[in-house]
Amino acid sequence: MNAVIRQVCRNVKRWRDAQMALRWTAAGMIEAAKGFRRLKAYRQLPILKAALEKHRSASEATVDHAAEAA
Numbered sequence: 001m002n003a004v005i006r007q008v009c010r011n012v013k014r015w016r017d018a019q020m021a022l023r024w025t026a027a028g029m030i031e032a033a034k035g036f037r038r039l040k041a042y043r044q045l046p047i048l049k050a051a052l053e054k055h056r057s058a059s060e061a062t063v064d065h066a067a068e069a070a
Helices: 002-009 018-033 042-069
Strands: none
16 A cells, blocks of 8 residues: 555646645555455454454463562
8 A cells, every 4th residue: 555655746847735644645545455455264253353352351461460470
């Protein structure tokens, strides 16, 4: 995405203000979005999120007990 934004913004010769930079950056993002592909396993993302949160809470519990013992 950043490479496409850089390529689109390369056309500007004189930046006038921050709003102009935001407009051109948004135009670059829209152009880059045309080349994005959908993640094949996007329906499984909630399952992955739940598993990661479970793993994280288990590892935090282990760390908390070790801190209390010290």
